[in-house]
Amino acid sequence: MSRYRYGAYQGGPDPLAPPYDVRAALDAIGDSVLEGTRPEEALRELLRRGLPGAQGRRGLDDLLREVRRRRRELRRRGRLDGTLEQVRALLDTAIGQERAALFPDPSDEARLREAELDALPSDTAQAVRRLADYDWRSDAARATYEQIKDLLRREVLDAQFQGMKQALAGQDPQALRRVKDMMAALNDMLDKDARGEHTQEDFDRFMREYGDFFPENPKNLEELVDQLARRAAAMQRLLDSLTPEQRAELAGLMDQVMRDAGLALEMTRLTDALRARRPDLAWSGQEQMTGQDPLGMGDATTALAELADLADLEAALAQDYPGARLDDIDEEAVRRALGRQAVDDLAQLRRIEAELERQGYLQRRRGGLELTPKAVRRLGETALRRVFARLSSGRQGDHDQRDAGQAGELTGSSRPWRFGDEQPLDVVRTVSNAIRRSAMEGAAPGRGVRLHVDDFEVQETERRTAAAVCLLVDLSYSMVLRGTWAAAKQTTLALHTLVTTKYPQDAIQIIGFSNYARVLHPAEMAGLDWDMVQGTNLHHALMIAGRHLDRHPDFEPIVLVVTDGEPTAHLRPDGRSLFDYPPSPETLVLTLAEVDKMTRRGASLNVFMLAEDRRLVSFVEEVARRNGGRVFAPDADRLGEYVVSDYLRVRRRRR
Structure with missing residues (x-):
């Protein structure tokens, strides 16, 4: 009989390895993005450290350390003379x-x-x-x-x-x-x-x-x-x-x-x-050679050629120049310097980048890297899970229950099913209808029960009123200085995901404001960065939020404001922003005028303070007095919990 011996495959990557799971890479990038990092920087960081759990696969930093070690060894090889x-x-x-x-x-x-x-x-x-x-x-x-x-x-x-x-x-x-x-x-x-x-x-x-x-x-x-x-x-x-x-x-x-x-x-x-x-x-x-053994010209030239290759490879692996991509790294240079295993590691890193783009999670636009709406949805789900994980399990409120219906609380009654209904089926009454119909039609015993479309009934639920939701997020530079920017981004993604998935009948608008205010779209939010400009123009943000509420007059208005500073800018009649610090009386007057308009619309302004400056506290107390809204002062790491809980509380109250 023939005898066979089996061992580890030596011809490169394992051809029988399971397919590459790009979701783990996306989640690793998402963790960095939720901590306040831009998507392009998050991908670069992932490629530098390698994918967690990818046993035997090194990141760019590991390859870079190996290149530098090799350069030190070459320099100690001998003298050039x-x-x-x-x-x-x-x-x-x-x-x-x-x-x-x-x-x-x-x-x-x-x-x-x-x-x-x-x-x-x-x-x-x-x-x-x-x-x-x-x-x-x-x-x-x-x-x-x-x-x-x-x-x-x-x-x-x-x-x-x-x-x-x-x-x-x-x-x-x-x-x-x-x-x-x-x-x-x-x-x-x-x-x-x-x-x-x-x-x-x-x-x-x-x-x-x-x-x-x-x-x-x-x-x-x-x-x-x-x-x-x-x-x-x-x-x-x-x-x-x-x-x-x-x-x-x-x-x-x-x-x-x-x-x-x-x-x-x-x-x-x-x-x-x-x-x-x-x-x-x-x-x-x-080149400085520090060894003691004399090298002949041929050996010295070989050493210097290798040093030059390693220097070029080090620069390529560092990826610290504009427009850097893994395709810039010469695979043959990697093989010469570090061997076949390093080539396989580089191929795995390239696969991460390529698969994220091929599967529609990343896209390159204007020379930069952006998360697609598909990736933003997954990122928002991650942010929402983080927020719900912090909510007390014994606390009354909505949680991440995948088997819950989307049309409201059950009333205990049912009605015939109509095309387009999304309410849960009433299984008992549906089967009972089928049995009675079969008996009336004279079906033979033992033939079983056949369901007809007219047999189906659905459970009735309470009607939920739609809400017009505005989340106003401070994008000023002070948010970064105080370390609250990452929490604000995560909160924004979590609330947007909650509203669009759990309460699709609601109309949500995210508004970012610094010296000016602007509406933020879902794909933009993941790559959102703070603005290194002067000014906290809450006046402009409230104007935009007001227009959103006016477009939905029959919706319940919900306005949430996240900020770490009092208003220091307002919008002039000519459309330009005017900054002044301390805040000018005109800025405060115009901002409070927009607060009064919100009050007349019936919208309560709930403000989440991420700082306790005297001027900010004084301002939000005046907003609460005029509008009747509530004021919160959460720690940055609990901001998402506060905002999401408050949104859910308002919805339950106005259902």
């Missing part, structure tokens, strides 16, 4: 070997050679250049000097083409000739592409012949250019990061080895072409 140090050590060895061969020779020629060695410049590059034509007496010294040239040739080319060091090992002249041919073919291909004549077939032919020089296995010319340009820019930053003396020595050595190998012209052509095609890369700048 490793190649220069190796050349100096080999040069000292070659000179020592040559001196050892000259010392036993008593001739004047030997002394002249020693004097020539003594006169070598301290600059390593100049010393190596001066010894290029030197006739070595010691075979060991000559071999050491050849090691210097071979080391430089391999390190310089490895800095430009990753993996070239291994390709040129052994000082094979044919290998160097092949490098020259590759660079010439590469430059020709770039020139051809600049003229618009390049084809994918040209690239494929180039890779068939020289693909072993490019271990990253690019798929097209653009990928190859990107790889080469990143390394070329990193090599330039390597030079910039050295001291001026080190930079001059290493540049001199690089120039000399390229000239000796006959590659100087092709290397210059390639570097110029790469700069022209990728000017967006960091072609200058310094």
Whole structure:
């Protein structure tokens, strides 16, 4: 029999995992919105911390920490002057070997050679250049000097083409000739592409012949250019990061080895072409490497290229620039830096954002992110559940009973069902009607009871009068300073949801006011933000509320005001707002005049104070005296409970 072994799936995300539940993400965003955050900021916060309960899935902050840890590790890897140090050590060895061969020779020629060695410049590059034509007496010294040239040739080319060091090992002249041919073919291909004549077939032919020089296995010319340009820019930053003396020595050595190998012209052509095609890369700048081990040019260039990639990735993961989106994050850069698991984590975060938009909870408008009416309804339900959760279970009033009817309290009587009725069915009388009808029609016993449309009866309920509801919410900057803004937003959403779902016959209008007042629509309320302006224009808000009540003359008027300050602005006849602090007599007179109009309409103004300033207390006491409404001073976290309870109390009283 065949035997099988099973283990965890390693090919990426689990293909048998349950479908992604976008509601959890929406609820997490909703929690932040109800705390006063704008939807766009709430989504960004969710993406930063990851979805609660999504085991094994990291947020952007987790990936960002990993990137920063990786950058610290790279900086501690070693020093950038490793190649220069190796050349100096080999040069000292070659000179020592040559001196050892000259010392036993008593001739004047030997002394002249020693004097020539003594006169070598301290600059390593100049010393190596001066010894290029030197006739070595010691075979060991000559071999050491050849090691210097071979080391430089391999390190310089490895800095430009990753993996070239291994390709040129052994000082094979044919290998160097092949490098020259590759660079010439590469430059020709770039020139051809600049003229618009390049084809994918040209690239494929180039890779068939020289693909072993490019271990990253690019798929097209653009990928190859990107790889080469990143390394070329990193090599330039390597030079910039050295001291001026080190930079001059290493540049001199690089120039000399390229000239000796006959590659100087092709290397210059390639570097110029790469700069022209990728000017967006960091072609200058310094990196601080703090390690103790010396790094060769190839390894140092690789480290600096990785550091540049990590810096770009860090900026993309931070998402702190205007219009930032997860699509800006390069998935390939994430894979190179952090591995496959990080790519899966990023894909999960992208799925959150995409699913919220696809399923109709989020929409982008005018470059920003907004909650749709569908999301606002769910958010309002959450706000209402929070409010009802705070109401005492033993307290009389309406609660979140999903099996309750929507047409009022039962009277105990019933009537025949009519098309369009939403009252609950009277099951006993409906079945009784069916039985009596069946008996009168002479139905055979044992055949059961068949219901007919005329058999149905519904339970009668009390008729509920419709109400015109106005909630006036202070949007001034002081609401944020006092920490009451989040409670006001949650209360607004909860009351709107309660009225539109439980009492659909009521007409509700939410009015926000600061220096001016305006009607707030449901989709706007979730993303509602405070106004950083001066003025609490209750006068304008009462005018708008009055027009709403006048449009519903047969409705019971309910006016609720949430504020943390006395009126400091009013609307002038020309439509402009006038601010004054302390409040001008004109502002108070005009505002109280609107209060008197509300009184004549029969509307009581119930005011919910979120502060206890002397001026505010004095003003609301005058409103209560003139209008007969009530004054509440709840804590901010109980505002929703107070407002919803008061609305329900008024409705029960006027039913």
